[in-house]
Amino acid sequence: MTTSNSTVAKLDKASQNTYDALIVGAGFAGMYMLYQLRSLGFTAKVIEAGDGVGGTWYWNRYPGARCDVWSMEYSYQFSEELQQEWVWSQKYAPQPEILKYANHVADRFDLRKDIIFNTKVLSTKYIEETKIWTIKTDDNQVFNSQFCIMATGCLSTPNKPKFKGIDDFKGPWYHTGQWPHEGVDFTGKRVGIIGTGSSAIQSIPVIAEQAEQLFVFQRTANYTIPAHNKDLDLDFINEIKMDYQGLRDRAKLNRGGTAALRLNEVNAVDVSEEDRIQQYEKRWEEGGVPFMGSFQDLLLNPDSNKTAADFVKSKIDEIVNDPKVAELLKPKNIIGCKRLCVDTNYYQTFNQSHVNLIDVSETKIDSITEKGIKVGEYEYEVDAIVFATGFDAMTGALKNIDIIGTNNQTLNNKWEDGPRMYLGLLAKGFPNLFTITGPGSPSVLSNMLPSIEQHVDWISQCIQYLNDNNLTQIEPTIEAEEEWISHVNEVAGKSLRSTCDSWYVGANIAGKPRVFMPYIGGVPAYREKCEEIVSKGYEGFNLT
Ligand code: FAD
Ligand code: N01
Numbered sequence: 001m002t003t004s005n006s007t008v009a010k011l012d013k014a015s016q017n018t019y020d021a022l023i024v025g026a027g028f029a030g031m032y033m034l035y036q037l038r039s040l041g042f043t044a045k046v047i048e049a050g051d052g053v054g055g056t057w058y059w060n061r062y063p064g065a066r067c068d069v070w071s072m073e074y075s076y077q078f079s080e081e082l083q084q085e086w087v088w089s090q091k092y093a094p095q096p097e098i099l100k101y102a103n104h105v106a107d108r109f110d111l112r113k114d115i116i117f118n119t120k121v122l123s124t125k126y127i128e129e130t131k132i133w134t135i136k137t138d139d140n141q142v143f144n145s146q147f148c149i150m151a152t153g154c155l156s157t158p159n160k161p162k163f164k165g166i167d168d169f170k171g172p173w174y175h176t177g178q179w180p181h182e183g184v185d186f187t188g189k190r191v192g193i194i195g196t197g198s199s200a201i202q203s204i205p206v207i208a209e210q211a212e213q214l215f216v217f218q219r220t221a222n223y224t225i226p227a228h229n230k231d232l233d234l235d236f237i238n239e240i241k242m243d244y245q246g247l248r249d250r251a252k253l254n255r256g257g258t259a260a261l262r263l264n265e266v267n268a269v270d271v272s273e274e275d276r277i278q279q280y281e282k283r284w285e286e287g288g289v290p291f292m293g294s295f296q297d298l299l300l301n302p303d304s305n306k307t308a309a310d311f312v313k314s315k316i317d318e319i320v321n322d323p324k325v326a327e328l329l330k331p332k333n334i335i336g337c338k339r340l341c342v343d344t345n346y347y348q349t350f351n352q353s354h355v356n357l358i359d360v361s362e363t364k365i366d367s368i369t370e371k372g373i374k375v376g377e378y379e380y381e382v383d384a385i386v387f388a389t390g391f392d393a394m395t396g397a398l399k400n401i402d403i404i405g406t407n408n409q410t411l412n413n414k415w416e417d418g419p420r421m422y423l424g425l426l427a428k429g430f431p432n433l434f435t436i437t438g439p440g441s442p443s444v445l446s447n448m449l450p451s452i453e454q455h456v457d458w459i460s461q462c463i464q465y466l467n468d469n470n471l472t473q474i475e476p477t478i479e480a481e482e483e484w485i486s487h488v489n490e491v492a493g494k495s496l497r498s499t500c501d502s503w504y505v506g507a508n509i510a511g512k513p514r515v516f517m518p519y520i521g522g523v524p525a526y527r528e529k530c531e532e533i534v535s536k537g538y539e540g541f542n543l544t
Contacts, residue, residue, distance in 0.1 A: 019043040021147040021463070022135050024121045024401070026111075027055020028102065029436040029452045030151035032078060035109050036460040042467075046115040046151075047137060053115065054102035055153050057095055061179035062199060062386075063206035065095035068227065068288055068342035069447045070260045072240050075101065077248045078453055082108065084241055092229045092288070092342070123402035124148050126431065131472050133432065146472065147463060150398060150435040154444050157396030159389050159508060161194075164367035165374075173385040176203060184384070186210040192373045192382040194365065196222050200388035201341040205349045207386070214355045215380050217365060217373065220501075221331040223312050224341035228287030248450070255522035257446035261293040268295035268304035280311040288342045292335075299336050299496045309335040319347040328359055337500040339444075393503040394439050394517045395419050405430035418506075418515030422476035422484050422540060423530060425455065431475035434459045439517040440488050442526050444504070451523065458530055465534075466543065473544045480540030492516035 021037050023030045026048035037044040050058050057065075067074045071088035082105065089097060106112050120138040127134055133148040158177035166173070174184060176199040190213040193200055200216070201224050208214050240247055250259040268276055276295075283291045297304040313330045320326035329347060349355050363376040372381040392399075395415060403411035409429050414420055421427045424441025425434055436455045437443035443451055466474060492498045498505060498516040506512035519526055533539050 017141060017143045019045050019143065019145045021149055022047065022124075022133065022143050022145040023149045023151050024048075024135075025055060025151035025153055025156070025397075026050070026053045026106075026115050026117070027058075027151060027153055027156070028076070028449060029153070029456065030055070030115075030149075031102070031105060031109075031111055032076065032453060032456045033149055033151055033436065033459065034111055034114055035078070036456050037463070038114070040460060040464055042463065044114060045143070046111075047119050047121050047135070047143070048115055048117050049120040051117045052099075052103070053106045053111070054099045056155060057099040057102055059156070059179070060177055060199070061095055061099075061181065061183070062174075062176040062203045062388075063184075064202035064204075064344070065176075065179075065199070066090075066092045066202065066227075066229070067098060068092055068198075069258055069449075071098075072232075072237070073247065073251060073258050073260060073447055074098075074449050076105065076449060076453065077244070079109075080244070083244050087234075087237060088232055090229055090231055092227055121401055123404070124433070125402075125404040126406060126433070128406055131431070147432045147434065149459065150401075150433070150438070152397035152401070152435075154394045154437055154448075155391045157392040157400060158387075159392050159396075160387060161389055163365060166368045168370045169368045169372075169385065170370050171383045171385065173387065175387045175389070176200070177391060186384065188212050189383040190372075190381065191215070191384050191386060192217060192380055193386040193388055194373070195388035195390065196220065197388060197390055198222075198339060198341045199390070200386075201343045201346050203386065203388065204355075205343070205345045208349045208352060208355050212354060213382075215358055215373070215382060216350075216356065217358045217360050217375070218328065219360050219364070220333075220338070221329050222338060222341050223309070223331050223335045224343040224346050225284065225289070225291040225312070226287050226346075227342045227344050228285070229344060251447065251450060252527065253524055255446075255524065256289075257442065257450045257523040260288075261290050263293040263296055265296050267297040267301070268307050269297065269301060271295075276307055277311065280308065284311075284315065289340055292340055299334075300494065302334070302496065305334050305336070305496055316347055319351075321351045325350050325357055328357055333500045334496045337497050338502040339504075390503055390508055392509050392512070393506075394444065395506075395512075396509075398435065398438075403430065403433065405433070416513070418513040419517060420481060420485055422481040423526075423533075424519065425458065426474065426476050426541070428476050428478050428481045431473045434462075440484060441519050442521075442523050443518050445518045445520055446523050454527060454530070458534070461534065462538070465538070469543075471543045473542075474538065475542050475544075477540055477542055484540075487521070488519050489516065491519070491521040495520050 020042040021044040023033050023046040026046050030046045034046050052058050071093040124135045132144050135143040158175045187210045191211040192215045194217045196218045279294050283294045316326050366374045419439035421438050421440045424438035501507035505514050
């Protein structure tokens, strides 16, 4: 498909590998970006490292993987037909079902013909004379495009800590974020799992069902709320579908972009203890992340936060039989500071005699040996190791690509002290290089699907605007970028969320600058800002 009136005047689109836009990544972001650009008549290709679509849901096939935003909300809304025809089986769909959905979308909208699989983008350079991005891949292909769109994901670069001796281990090891497609059978095996974040908390109860012995190596205990996952009945589904738009509209008014959160606009410290406990009990029974919506000040006031944290700790005491294990499982930091986890039978799993919790908070993991995992002087012998050690979040995938902008400046250089972007969409010095859910946007603090759609819509509208107005280039001004970063930092500073060693601040990666990366000001404020900028003729951007 070609555009008759495209501004890509300098691009010889007849030449091979030359498009209006190149999109990197075929997760939910890249897929919708392709759909939108094609619908507007632009030529576009997606380059994807994996051999299938789905991104997160293609790579994270570990046992127990599922979403923790209601499936009816963790789905595309751009096509009414699509959202009417697709039927989610559960409140929180399992990974295979989400991957099936991604594949369904790819087929339904005939996306695959414009996706190049099994190909990794290594570098992209802006040629100032022609205003063209030149993109190089690991199989030595070269692509040219006016627009380069990074849909590379916030949680797509696995963090594999450099444990001493890893190559000596005789058994297999796995990272949750790169799980084998054929699955892993742990039956009768002694398994060690390192990490107790969301991925571990989802997988531990399932691995425990198979393993003969399970050793959980915990450096930092995390808060987790039961999912109370359940099958969705058709009456409920149909009720939502009768006014799907209504649900989507309510979600847009919520800070986290999900209608399920239902923030209780009351301070925890302003109600009696009895009322507080009642509210927490109710939210605990409902399950999942909406627990943090119990009161509006939980992430603002340490005293309020403590009431919620104490409530979860009391639940741990109730569930876990061995008081010493219960004590170890109790997190010490602020609840909601690290990403709140959502589980099915996590705490209960530690009542099983073959499940062992190993505290590595003080005596750290020393090394991986031929036979297992060494902590201090003690060696835990295992047949397989699972690294549930997370991701180089938000910037990892972008920094892995050698991105060279104007004046030969690299993105890595610009981001030496932390990511710098305007609205998480574009960076000064990198014209026409868009990022979907980049640092400085609500992204990982929100229901990602609608946030992805909002970014894709904004970017498509912008490209259309440039095209319609015979403009070739968009780039933020340094003033707008600086001002936005100050605002992002200012709002982050007011939240307790910025106070602990989480991946939100890059603390999980050695040497990563400590900056609170996502925008915590909430989805409604962010959307409003994006719309206002457009209504003012792309205020804060230079259009040429
Ligand atoms: P991704 O899905 O990460 O896709 C990025 C793609 O880019 C990948 O396929 C990758 O291979 C490709 N890529 C990256 N670099 C290159 C390169 N150099 N060359 C070629 N290809 C490249 N969010 C929620 O809102 N709710 C949830 O319940 C939820 N659950 C999650 C569960 C897990 C286990 C994880 C890890 C994340 C979860 N998330 C959740 C966040 C999730 O990442 C987003 O919801 C969403 O799937 C991101 O889509 P994306 O397309 O932006 O990125
Ligand atoms: O990764 P994490 P994740 N020695 O970074 C530990 C999304 N997600 O893959 O806390 C010992 O949270 C580390 O310990 P510590 C969601 O956004 C969603 O679990 O650094 N331990 C931590 O316990 C989530 O937040 C779902 O002390 C080491 C763990 O590894 C994000 O993805 C499901 C270590 C890493 O936890 C990432 O989650 C899954 C070391 N050297 C993921 N290095 C849903 O439910 C690291 N650790 C929707």
